[in-house]
Amino acid sequence: MEIVLSGIRPTGHLHLGNYFGAMKSFLQLQEEYACFFFIADWHSLTTHPRPGNIVGSVREIIAEYLACGLDPEKVAIYVQSDVKEVLELYLYLNMNAYLGELERTTTFKEKARQQPDNVNAGLLTYPTLMAADILLHRARKVPVGKDQEQNMEMARRFARRFNTTYECELFPEPESFTFSRSAIKIPGLDGSGKMGKSEGNALYLVDDATTIRKKVMKAVTDNGPTEPNSTKPEVIQNLFTILEVVSAPEVYDHFNEQYNRCAIRYGDLKKQLAEDIVAFCTPIRERILEYASDATRIDKVAAQGADKARESASRTLREVRRTIGFRS
Ligand code: ADP
Ligand code: TRP
Numbered sequence: 001m002e003i004v005l006s007g008i009r010p011t012g013h014l015h016l017g018n019y020f021g022a023m024k025s026f027l028q029l030q031e032e033y034a035c036f037f038f039i040a041d042w043h044s045l046t047t048h049p050r051p052g053n054i055v056g057s058v059r060e061i062i063a064e065y066l067a068c069g070l071d072p073e074k075v076a077i078y079v080q081s082d083v084k085e086v087l088e089l090y091l092y093l094n095m096n097a098y099l100g101e102l103e104r105t106t107t108f109k110e111k112a113r114q115q116p117d118n119v120n121a122g123l124l125t126y127p128t129l130m131a132a133d134i135l136l137h138r139a140r141k142v143p144v145g146k147d148q149e150q151n152m153e154m155a156r157r158f159a160r161r162f163n164t165t166y167e168c169e170l171f172p173e174p175e176s177f178t179f180s181r182s183a184i185k186i187p188g189l190d191g192s193g194k195m196g197k198s199e200g201n202a203l204y205l206v207d208d209a210t211t212i213r214k215k216v217m218k219a220v221t222d223n224g225p226t227e228p229n230s231t232k233p234e235v236i237q238n239l240f241t242i243l244e245v246v247s248a249p250e251v252y253d254h255f256n257e258q259y260n261r262c263a264i265r266y267g268d269l270k271k272q273l274a275e276d277i278v279a280f281c282t283p284i285r286e287r288i289l290e291y292a293s294d295a296t297r298i299d300k301v302a303a304q305g306a307d308k309a310r311e312s313a314s315r316t317l318r319e320v321r322r323t324i325g326f327r328s
Contacts, residue, residue: 004033004177005139007040007080007130008059014064015202017186017195018278020245022143025179029143035075036137036309037065041128042080046072046122047111054180059082059298059311064205070142076312078305081131089132092320093158097128101157106150122233131155134174141177144210150236152176166323170276170316177312184245187238206288209278216274221266229260239266239273247276 006026014023027037039058044051051057056074058079058308065077066141067112102124112119122129130151134142152174159171185194188201195202203215208283220235232240236259251272258264291298322328 013204076305076308082306127154143177153301190219191235
């Protein structure tokens with residue numbers, strides 16, 4: 001069966017964009033592929049050398065994954081730092097990764113600019129560790145956003161280079177898995193394009209009703225249409241896009257019709273939108289809190305995932321060692 005691997009850095013809560021953009025596809029993927037979902041906690045040391053309560057942040061993500069419906073019986077949910085096999089592959093890949101190509105990576109140059117006092121070797125070799133994450137399971141499909149394209153290109157290059165150097169076909173080239181058309185780009189409510197953590201405009205699955213209402217009521221709007229059936233400006237279209245994914249079709253049609261008749265009241269639209277987002281998030285939020293209150297259960301899921309990941313990793317490493325010429 002084809003293998004899918006997804007990695008996430010433990011940098012915060014999941015928002016509606018993550019849910020409709022990625023999680024919904026994950027829920028489908030888990031039915032069709034052998035999936036590994038891991039949390040890249042070692043990667044976070046490249047930017048945060050003292051990661052604070054990293055165990056807590058990792059547990060939070062696992063709780064959110066489970067609350068969204070990822071099933072640990074079907075997929076492996078694991079923590080990067082629990083599966084030390086990846087370090088050995090990282091080492092082999094680094095021996096065949098060149099300074100020039102690593103220095104040319106856009107993300108490296110960007111980070112070097114952002115943290116000039118900490119241009120560390122981990123940052124430089126971020127793409128090799130990421131390639132090791134992927135090649136460790138000989139994954140073929142990797143769901144990633146556009147910003148990861150260059151890292152994916154490096155992973156393919158390292159896979160090819162290994163195969164050429166050692167005259168083998170051990171590693172398949174991993175491809176970026178673009179989500180099907182069902183993945184919708186969720187806009188922010190501040191009129192600034194997409195919803196995102198770093199954009200500071202996110203509605204989080206774990207937000208409570210009051211927080212959601214407050215955020216939605218602050219959404220940017222305009223003075224309203226003056227011509228019937230006019231095209232919606234971006235800020236208004238944004239509200240409708242979210243309405244389309246969280247509300248009933250009748251609700252969407254109702255406000256759309258009001259808009260087309262120039263009779264829309266944005267206050268009403270926002271109130272309804274807020275309530276529908278609350279209704280969507282509340283059951284997920286409740287499950288998140290329930291899982292989050294049970295660290296033992298979370299840790300058991302991670303341990304079970306790590307077992308599966310180690311099994312697959314040691315199979316790969318046995319072949320890698322033998323191929324290079326070490327005792328396997
Ligand atoms: P963020 O930093 O905003 O959480 P990430 O870049 O970490 O976003 O996103 C992880 C995944 O979630 C992406 O690969 C993408 O598929 C999805 N995603 C993020 N934001 C959105 C959005 N606004 N709309 C749709 N999908 C999104
Ligand atoms: N670099 C990815 C990000 O910033 C996280 C990541 C690390 C990853 N290793 C990976 C993603 C392996 C996919 C596969 O989002």
